[in-house]
Amino acid sequence: MTRLRAWFLAPTWTAQIALFLAPLAIILGYSLLTRGVYGGITPPWTAESYQRLIDPIYLAILWRSFWVAGASTALCLLLGFPLALFISRAERHKNFYLGLVMLPFWTSFLVRTYAWMFLLRDTGLLNTALQKIGLIHSPLPLLYNDGAVILGLVYGYLPFTVLPLYATLERLDRSLLEAAADLGAKPWTALTRITIPLSAPGIRAGAILVFIPCLGAYLTPDLLGGGKSVMIGNLIQNQFTTARDWPFGSAVSLVLMAIVMVLLFVIARGEGESLL
Amino acid sequence: MRRRGTALAIYAIAAYLFLHLPLLILSIFSFNASRFTVWEGFSLHWYSAALQDSQLTESALNSLIIAIAATAVSTVVGTLCAYGLWKRNSRPLAGSLYLSLVTPEIVTGISLLAFYQWIFRFLRVQLGMHTVILAHVSFSIAYVVIVVIARLRTVDATLEEAALDLGANEWQAFRYVTLPAILPGIIAAALLAFTVSFDDYVITSLVAGVNSETLPMVIYAIARRGVNPVVNAISALIVVGFGALVLVSERLQRA
Amino acid sequence: MNRRHFLFGALAPVFLGACSRDRRPHLNIFNWSAYIAEDTVPKFEAQFGVRVRYGIYESNEEMLARVAGGNSGWDIVFPTCYMVKPLLANDLVAPIHRDLLPNLPQLEPRFQRPDWDPNLNWSIPYMVTAAGIAYNRKLDPPPKSWADMWDARLRGRLTMLDDPFDTMGACLKKLGLSVNSADPAQLERARAEAVKQKPLLRAYLNAEARDQLVSGDILAAHMWNTTAQQAMDSSPNVGFVYPSEGYAVYPDATVILRESKHQELAHQFINFLLRPDIAAANALTARTTTTNAGARKILPPDFRDNPTLYPGPEIVALGEWAITLDPATQRLRDRLWTEIKAA
Numbered sequence: 010m011t012r013l014r015a016w017f018l019a020p021t022w023t024a025q026i027a028l029f030l031a032p033l034a035i036i037l038g039y040s041l042l043t044r045g046v047y048g049g050i051t052p053p054w055t056a057e058s059y060q061r062l063i064d065p066i067y068l069a070i071l072w073r074s075f076w077v078a079g080a081s082t083a084l085c086l087l088l089g090f091p092l093a094l095f096i097s098r099a100e101r102h103k104n105f106y107l108g109l110v111m112l113p114f115w116t117s118f119l120v121r122t123y124a125w126m127f128l129l130r131d132t133g134l135l136n137t138a139l140q141k142i143g144l145i146h147s148p149l150p151l152l153y154n155d156g157a158v159i160l161g162l163v164y165g166y167l168p169f170t171v172l173p174l175y176a177t178l179e180r181l182d183r184s185l186l187e188a189a190a191d192l193g194a195k196p197w198t199a200l201t202r203i204t205i206p207l208s209a210p211g212i213r214a215g216a217i218l219v220f221i222p223c224l225g226a227y228l229t230p231d232l233l234g235g236g237k238s239v240m241i242g243n244l245i246q247n248q249f250t251t252a253r254d255w256p257f258g259s260a261v262s263l264v265l266m267a268i269v270m271v272l273l274f275v276i277a278r279g280e281g282e283s284l285l
Numbered sequence: 286m287r288r289r290g291t292a293l294a295i296y297a298i299a300a301y302l303f304l305h306l307p308l309l310i311l312s313i314f315s316f317n318a319s320r321f322t323v324w325e326g327f328s329l330h331w332y333s334a335a336l337q338d339s340q341l342t343e344s345a346l347n348s349l350i351i352a353i354a355a356t357a358v359s360t361v362v363g364t365l366c367a368y369g370l371w372k373r374n375s376r377p378l379a380g381s382l383y384l385s386l387v388t389p390e391i392v393t394g395i396s397l398l399a400f401y402q403w404i405f406r407f408l409r410v411q412l413g414m415h416t417v418i419l420a421h422v423s424f425s426i427a428y429v430v431i432v433v434i435a436r437l438r439t440v441d442a443t444l445e446e447a448a449l450d451l452g453a454n455e456w457q458a459f460r461y462v463t464l465p466a467i468l469p470g471i472i473a474a475a476l477l478a479f480t481v482s483f484d485d486y487v488i489t490s491l492v493a494g495v496n497s498e499t500l501p502m503v504i505y506a507i508a509r510r511g512v513n514p515v516v517n518a519i520s521a522l523i524v525v526g527f528g529a530l531v532l533v534s535e536r537l538q539r540a
Numbered sequence: 541m542n543r544r545h546f547l548f549g550a551l552a553p554v555f556l557g558a559c560s561r562d563r564r565p566h567l568n569i570f571n572w573s574a575y576i577a578e579d580t581v582p583k584f585e586a587q588f589g590v591r592v593r594y595g596i597y598e599s600n601e602e603m604l605a606r607v608a609g610g611n612s613g614w615d616i617v618f619p620t621c622y623m624v625k626p627l628l629a630n631d632l633v634a635p636i637h638r639d640l641l642p643n644l645p646q647l648e649p650r651f652q653r654p655d656w657d658p659n660l661n662w663s664i665p666y667m668v669t670a671a672g673i674a675y676n677r678k679l680d681p682p683p684k685s686w687a688d689m690w691d692a693r694l695r696g697r698l699t700m701l702d703d704p705f706d707t708m709g710a711c712l713k714k715l716g717l718s719v720n721s722a723d724p725a726q727l728e729r730a731r732a733e734a735v736k737q738k739p740l741l742r743a744y745l746n747a748e749a750r751d752q753l754v755s756g757d758i759l760a761a762h763m764w765n766t767t768a769q770q771a772m773d774s775s776p777n778v779g780f781v782y783p784s785e786g787y788a789v790y791p792d793a794t795v796i797l798r799e800s801k802h803q804e805l806a807h808q809f810i811n812f813l814l815r816p817d818i819a820a821a822n823a824l825t826a827r828t829t830t831t832n833a834g835a836r837k838i839l840p841p842d843f844r845d846n847p848t849l850y851p852g853p854e855i856v857a858l859g860e861w862a863i864t865l866d867p868a869t870q871r872l873r874d875r876l877w878t879e880i881k882a883a
Contacts, residue, residue, distance in 0.1 A: 047626030225389025235743025
């Protein structure tokens, strides 16, 4: 088996080394070099980029990214849990319900973000409708703020919580709930004391699947945030374009990756069944 | 219990509406004669504008070619890898794949750009379709591995042992016993890889070259300039297109 | 077996399609979006029997990121004047052979010897943009100066450009300083102004502001004159003004990349662009100011006298050309811009 297995794994190893690990190593190198006169990189080797990072403003950007990603993740979990519960309890058509959740995912993420641009602007549907009903008299500034960004992120990543939560809830032993009912527990108590704790693996998986992409989000804050706030993704992109400071951009990228890895270790620790 | 069942059902309806209404509204307004949110009559004007725009059609074709090529390669490579890992795990490889999954797109994109620029110092090759396809293959493999491994976990390992006992070699055991069993998973993985590739903006925009502009890049450029019903039309077409693709894949998986 | 046949059947036409290629000489041109007349490229293709691949970008930085590797595949790009030096410093530019450009004398005198390239060794001026204030006529009285963009009346109905040079430039001008300032103290004051303005802002937007200005969602926008002209074309509700404190001017230039394998053809394209009729058509379509004197003469009168694109001499005098900043200043400005954005 070993020989066949080696052949089977070889292409992936090649792809991983050439197209993932080597590029990361290059970025690591870049982060330790100096910015070229008008962009690019030159020697000398220096840790200056990392030193620059220890600065209140970048910590503020990091904090903001955490808060936006955290809010989006929390909302995704809150909104996704009841939906996953519903699907896991459905007697028939489970695959249909699941498919219905995944359907928006199969369309373009860009399109889904654009949908909210379309809906939230002053002359967009939401404002026009609210004004027609008479609830408001002048348009609400729904777009170009953190709320719009979080909404866009939640909308984009909600399916990512529903699936793992459903997978865990589906395997839940119903007899536990029956036993609780027999012992006199009210449905709400059964939910909070049994169902939710037992779905911890699903919650963890969903949290990882949403929090990490949201942390490094770039498109959604770009299109829905109005350029008024900076998240890490924007900062990195900015360094490689407008600022032409490749070493600094590389340093920020690697710090972001380090944070992600720490988070994974903390959240996924003790996970018996890993993703792979 | 029944009261809670109803409450959950109502919530589910609301959640599904939340998920689907924005896209539905987007599509409805793609038929609006006016470019503003006031309904001014049914019109296919934006669709004809979209289909006549050579930049849009060319980029759509590019996206299609890139997605098909990247899907083909990553599905094959990923399936083989999943099988290899299922037989016996390799912590380094699994770890590397997992890492590539959780790396933020912007980091993957700029690292690939830097990588290509280094390669080009020695190999005089240009940015183009192939650089984009390679980039897409690189991030798709992990998705394929996850889906196929999940499917493999439902396969009974003893079946292959039985085949080996009956005189088959390893390749035959894989090819005639396991592979047919996981084919639905492979198709699902291919669909996922195709979607992820077709949809990608961040990484593609960084490594695309002269003749490899993709549909998301064009959509983004238009969206950057403000709301434009042509984007509504394209979005509706994409939704319908992928809906059809999902249906086809469901049929294939069941066949 | 069926599935495999299906897959091969789907792939075959794709590969066949990718194999057939055009045999004519190629020229790859990378330009700003909406910055050329519709028929310029087809006319060039027809006259010279070539095939042009035309790509677009939305910002200088996007273009630079693409061509920085020296292997992007593009032959001609259109950097703004202050980007020419960075391109040169990174050895990305091919020298211009003036003898291949018989139409060169068509350029206006001040663009025959521009600051950024006095002998036109590396770049040929193309068209000019400037940044000012566009406003919806609902705003009464209309704005006249940068200071008016800090007016509390405009809260939530105001946008500034999402561009560090432009927005900091506006702040510098408001303080009576130069847009090209390299003085850290002055830049710090400009940053403070931007941060003071931020609560009034709806967003930092570029072209996205245009539709919102037309519909009246926003009342005043920091906008390039070409974008403003496009807004005014679609609605009489929009006006444009060059602020009284002065404003930044951005000539764009055509540059041939060193990596280009079609240097002579590239020169022919630049020469083609210098033809008065072609330059006039480009300026008309892009709604910009042309650098071509011959073109200016043949522009239709209402366009030629358009105050937004061709203002009178007293306004032209208020304009300040953007220059390339030295790396240390660039770094400082980037840092300040991040601070403004994160505030």
